[in-house]
Amino acid sequence: MNGIENRNRLEASVTTMEKKRTYRHWTTLEDRKLLELRLSGMKFREIADQLSRTAISVEKRYRKITVAQDYL
Secondary structure, eight states, X not given: OXXXXXXXXXXXXXXXXXHOXXXXXXXXXXXXXXXXXXXXXOOHHHHHHHHTSOHHHHHHHHHHHHHXXXXX
16 A cells, blocks of 8 residues: 555545544433523523534424423
8 A cells, every 4th residue: 555545544534533423312401401491582502502512403302302291
C-alpha cells in the first residue's frame, strides 16, 4: 500500500467516526422536566439547551409522551 492509499483510508475512517451518532435514552426525570418546561411556555430549542439535547429530539419526545398520556 502506498502513502496515498493510507491517507485515503485514514480520511474515510475519520469521516465515519464524525458521522457516528449516539443515542441517550430519556430518563423519567428528563421527561418530567420536559413537560414542566413546556407547560411553562418554553420553546423546544430552549428546553433542548437545558437538557443538552437537540430541539428535534425534544419535540419528538414531547409528542411521544403527550400522545401516550392521551391513551391512559
